[in-house]
Amino acid sequence: MTVERLRADVEQVLGEPPGSLGEHDNLLDRGMDSIRLMSLVESWRTAGVETDFITLAEEPTVAAWTRLLLDV
Incomplete structure (x- = not known):
């Protein structure tokens, strides 16, 4: 997983x-949405990537997800 993939996946969905x-x-x-x-x-x-719905839903921003998923 990269920052670029995370962003691209979010933009695509x-x-x-x-x-x-x-x-x-x-x-x-x-x-x-859910x-x-x-x-x-x-x-x-x-x-x-280890993650779950609740963790991501708590702070739904690209910055937060980058920090959570990529340990940045």
Whole structure:
């Protein structure tokens, strides 16, 4: 998992053009819902990333997810 993949995956699931999300944009406000979030969780778990729905839902921003998933 890379920062670039994380961002690209989020943009794809939201139907946003590349580079359109700010690091601290609230992804719920941008259209993230439980189904989309679960899709990301499953995709990232398949890629070997340990995460869960609740952890990501608590702070739904690219910056927070980067910190949580990539230990940055």
